[in-house]
Amino acid sequence: MHQTAFTYHPDFLAHDTGPGHPECAERLETIHQHLERRQILGRILPLTPEAASLEHIRAHHTPAHINKIAQLSTANGPVALTPDTIGSPATFQTACLATGAVLQAIDAVMEKRAVNAFCAVRPPGHHAEFNQIMGFCFFNNIGIGARYLQSKYHIGKVAIIDWDVHHGNGTQHSFEEDPSVFFFSIHQSPHYPGTGARREKGRGPGQGFTLNVPLAAGVGNSEYLKVFRTELRQALDVFKPDFILLSAGFDAHRDDPLGNMQLTEEGFGMLTREVVNLARDHCCGRLVSVLEGGYALAATAASVETHLRVLMDSQI
Known part of the structure; x- marks a missing residue:
């Protein structure tokens, strides 16, 4: 069945970042309520995630890193681990659940129960280093997903696209x-x-397999779309991925308080279409999108709706 999967769990709300923090439970509450109101959820394949195993997390993160997060379980409340990253007693289980959601979405696509998937998860992951908590991120959900594709499904080439601001x-x-x-x-x-x-292009055997496109503040839909249709398209036409993972942060939206870009909901829809086309052309449509940033509640929810509508319209 050519269907879009959607993974979410109310336990994602348990990760407590304290009052006034931008990476808050209200982000997911607003997204979920908006999708319900817009009658999207009844048209997609619901997935109920389970926590990722430590074996899968260890494929990407050091034991010391994992243990540091696990120790939060004994905290009395929110704890500042870095100046911007707050953990709480529920953070370890929530982070494991977020990673598990990504792995389950990958399973759904690889098993052909869905053609693509969107993971509405928190905490986000793309700033998390293999041994460092950073930027609201604990486990690198996308990175663990890529290793999972390689180990479980023997996927030869994975492309990771990150449009977070x-x-x-x-x-x-x-x-x-x-x-x-x-x-x-x-x-x-x-x-x-x-x-x-721009000069960061990979190292050693990976030289040339990293493409960074830094843009000045104030850039909007047309400039982003041009990059996707030229530089990204050309790079992936050469690389020929077998699976695409998308770090879908919506903080490049013009209303977002943590960015200074000018993307709109329609712009995110156009970018989604370009990624869907790349997946169709190279890997039978196999695409898993994972929520990263996005801190303007209404704008993020509306952008996720637009993103999902394009994923749902995919025809392979």
Whole structure:
């Protein structure tokens, strides 16, 4: 069946970042309520995630990193692990569940129960290094997903596309020496976390398999679309991925408080169409999209709706 899968769990709301933090439970509550109101949820394949095993998480993160997050379970409340990243007693289980949601979505696509999938998860993941909590991120959901594709399904080439307004430093660093994973990031620059320059193209055997497109503040739909239709299309036409993973942050929206870009809901729809076309042309439509950033509640929810509608319209 050519269907879009959607994975969500109310336990994602248990990760408590404290009052006033932008990466809050209301992000997912607003998305889910909006999709219900717009009658989207009844038209997609619902997936109920289970926590990822430590075996799968260890394929990407060090034991010390995992243990540091696990120790939050004994905390009395929200704890600042870095100046911007807050953990709580529920964070470890929630982060394992978020990663598990991505793995389950991959299973649904690989088993042909769905042609593509969107994972409405938190905490996000693309800033998490193999041994470092960073930028609201604990486990690198996309990175663990790529390793899972390689180990369980023997996927030869994985492309990771990251359109979050912030550079996906953790994902890039995880694969910059790996020629079997192509990493593309389009992001505001200068901006947090300060990485993602054009000159960063991978290292050693992975040289040439990283493509960064840093853009100045104020860029909108047409400029983004041009990059997707030229640089990204050309790169993936050469790489020929067997599966595409998408770090879908919606904080490049013009209303987002953590970015200074000018994308609209319609712009995210157009970018989604380009990614769907790449998946259709190279890997039988196999695509899993994972929520990263997006902190303007209404704008993020509306952008997710547009994103899902394009995924749902995919015909392979």
